Amino acid sequence: MKNNCVGASALDRVSVYADAYFLRLKEILENDFELARVCLGQERFVSLVADYLAANPPFHPDAAWLGSRFPRFVEVHAAWRRIEHLPEILDLEWAINETLYSPWIDEKAAMQLSSLAADDLSLAQFVTDPSVRLVFSPALIEDAWLDRSNRSEGEPLETGRDCARPWLVVRRGAQGEVKFARFSDGERLLWREIHRPQTLTQTCENLSNWDEAVAALAELGGWAQRGLIKEIRLNSSSGNDEDLEKGETQS
Amino acid sequence: MSFLGFGAGLRSPHYSDVLSGRVLEVDWFEAISENYLGYGEEPAGRPLETLLKVRENFPIVLHGVSLSIGGTDPFDRSYLKSLRKLYEIVDPAWVSDHLCWTGVHGHNLHDLLPLPYTRDTIGHVVSRIQEAQDFLGRRLTIENVSSYLSYASSEMSEWEFLSEIHARTGCGLLLDVNNIFVSAHNHAFDASEYLQGIPEGSVTQMHLAGHSSNEALLIDTHDAPVCDGVWQLYAEALKRFGRISTLIEWDADIPVFERLEEEVSHARSIAQRVHGSPILAQNPNRSRKDFHQPSGTQVSVGAT
Numbered sequence: 001m002k003n004n005c006v007g008a009s010a011l012d013r014v015s016v017y018a019d020a021y022f023l024r025l026k027e028i029l030e031n032d033f034e035l036a037r038v039c040l041g042q043e044r045f046v047s048l049v050a051d052y053l054a055a056n057p058p059f060h061p062d063a064a065w066l067g068s069r070f071p072r073f074v075e076v077h078a079a080w081r082r083i084e085h086l087p088e089i090l091d092l093e094w095a096i097n098e099t100l101y102s103p104w105i106d107e108k109a110a111m112q113l114s115s116l117a118a119d120d121l122s123l124a125q126f127v128t129d130p131s132v133r134l135v136f137s138p139a140l141i142e143d144a145w146l147d148r149s150n151r152s153e154g155e156p157l158e159t160g161r162d163c164a165r166p167w168l169v170v171r172r173g174a175q176g177e178v179k180f181a182r183f184s185d186g187e188r189l190l191w192r193e194i195h196r197p198q199t200l201t202q203t204c205e206n207l208s209n210w211d212e213a214v215a216a217l218a219e220l221g222g223w224a225q226r227g228l229i230k231e232i233r234l235n236s237s238s239g240n241d242e243d244l245e246k247g248e249t250q251s
Numbered sequence: 252m253s254f255l256g257f258g259a260g261l262r263s264p265h266y267s268d269v270l271s272g273r274v275l276e277v278d279w280f281e282a283i284s285e286n287y288l289g290y291g292e293e294p295a296g297r298p299l300e301t302l303l304k305v306r307e308n309f310p311i312v313l314h315g316v317s318l319s320i321g322g323t324d325p326f327d328r329s330y331l332k333s334l335r336k337l338y339e340i341v342d343p344a345w346v347s348d349h350l351c352w353t354g355v356h357g358h359n360l361h362d363l364l365p366l367p368y369t370r371d372t373i374g375h376v377v378s379r380i381q382e383a384q385d386f387l388g389r390r391l392t393i394e395n396v397s398s399y400l401s402y403a404s405s406e407m408s409e410w411e412f413l414s415e416i417h418a419r420t421g422c423g424l425l426l427d428v429n430n431i432f433v434s435a436h437n438h439a440f441d442a443s444e445y446l447q448g449i450p451e452g453s454v455t456q457m458h459l460a461g462h463s464s465n466e467a468l469l470i471d472t473h474d475a476p477v478c479d480g481v482w483q484l485y486a487e488a489l490k491r492f493g494r495i496s497t498l499i500e501w502d503a504d505i506p507v508f509e510r511l512e513e514e515v516s517h518a519r520s521i522a523q524r525v526h527g528s529p530i531l532a533q534n535p536n537r538s539r540k541d542f543h544q545p546s547g548t549q550v551s552v553g554a555t
Contacts, residue, residue, distance in 0.1 A: 101289030176297030
């Protein structure tokens with residue numbers, strides 16, 4: 001290495017890059033995992049980032065992928081996973097990141113459902129919102145996320161408010177806003193089932209009992225109203241198992 | 252390449268200003284490609300939707316930071332496919348990335364690291380640029396980076412290196428005037444000599460930005476207004492290269508949009524001073540230049 005500038009040693013010069021490396025990556029993770037940073041406090045978050053980057057150096061040309069392994073890293077890390085709700089928070093924040101990069105599909109299902117002939121209903125297949133991500137979290141972490149800018153540094157999440165609907169549904173609105181809903185275990189099963197390229201009759205047959213099938217019909221109408229189901233098709237596939245796996249995050 | 256006028260880097264804090272519908276001082280925007288790729292097989296999502304809305308009213312240039320054109324790892328094909336798809340969707344005026352390497356052995360440092368300026372490196376970079384251009388189906392425009400170290404193995408100056416790569420690949424040059432200023436200080440070379448060493452007709456675009464300093468080095472932080480020294484060097488570059496699309500970058504401590512517009516306006520006024528007449532962009536997508544024509548002023552449109 002040449003040293004053309006008086007006053008700057010070789011170490012000074014390399015340090016510019018070395019310092020920038022950590023600061024840049026830390027900033028990306030701070031932006032993508034705001035609630036985690038607030039809950040842990042800055043010092044502990046920086047320590048977590050250092051551990052994560054040591055184990056998971058950036059691998060993708062696009063820095064936006066930097067946090068893709070962050071939730072899994074904490075899940076399997078003996079010390080970090082003990083921090084209450086931290087794995088769920090990281091799952092949630094990565095899911096939010098992904099939903100914002102999902103395509104928007106106009107909502108037609110509610111109108112289609114209201115005009116659908118009864119005989120056709122059994123043949124219906126469903127186009128679901130591609131932005132939906134499911135995060136398993138019995139605690140109401142979405143409230144904390146919505147309130148993240150008002151929380152104090154290092155303030156732990158309140159616990160003991162376990163939700164009867166443990167599946168947190170994360171998706172985007174038309175303007176890129178984040179929307180939340182909750183699924184019970186039964187609703188999650190139905191959600192999985194309607195992703196398969198099959199008619200509603202087949203969906204009902206695949207559910208374990210008739211009660212679930214009847215409940216499913218009621219749910220589907222509600223999901224169409226709320227935009228979770230975007231479109232109803234009678235003759236074409238609505239999705240496949242591969243899409244389903246990509247769209248689900250589970251602690 | 253068409254002359255787009257005077258632009259600004261498109262950053263999310265300014266989306267609402269850019270889409271407000273008011274007449275802006277900015278003729279065009281440069282967007283960071285990677286901010287719009289997302290995680291799927293094809294670019295999608297809210298950021299891209301916003302970019303396409305901006306595209307309805309302004310020319311867009313896509314500027315990448317991760318191509319690692321000087322790297323030794325094979326190109327990441329899925330990344331290149333996403334880029335190519337993004338180019339198809341956005342249809343930018345041109346696309347650019349940096350003359351640098353960003354990682355090795357599958358690890359990405361997400362920094363713009365300098366190359367050794369040797370004959371061997373030129374051969375390597377030329378072949379990589381040609382490969383990328385073939386895959387992307389676009390001519391690349393390549394930017395000089397600011398640097399804090401140089402290699403004992405270097406055999407030539409940065410401007411000789413850059414010029415040779417331009418000559419052998421036909422790529423355009425994105426001349427970052429601030430980077431020249433920063434590197435000239437850090438490596439004790441003459442910034443004017445740099446400009447004189449770049450062939451006329453090779454420059455597609457120029458960048459201007461602010462920098463900071465530590466005890467001995469200037470650091471390319473993009474967190475401040477353009478300094479006087481860089482404005483002077485910009486005027487010198489305009490004299491040499493003529494009318495060149497120019498863009499202000501501001502990436503940290505991002506100010507209100509009006510402050511960014513002041514910088515754009517200042518670049519325009521320097522260009523007007525150097526070239527002797529008001530300069531407005533040739534922009535078939537917009538009519539804002541009509542609003543900007545001061546009464547009684549002769550307006551020159553679209554010269555390159």
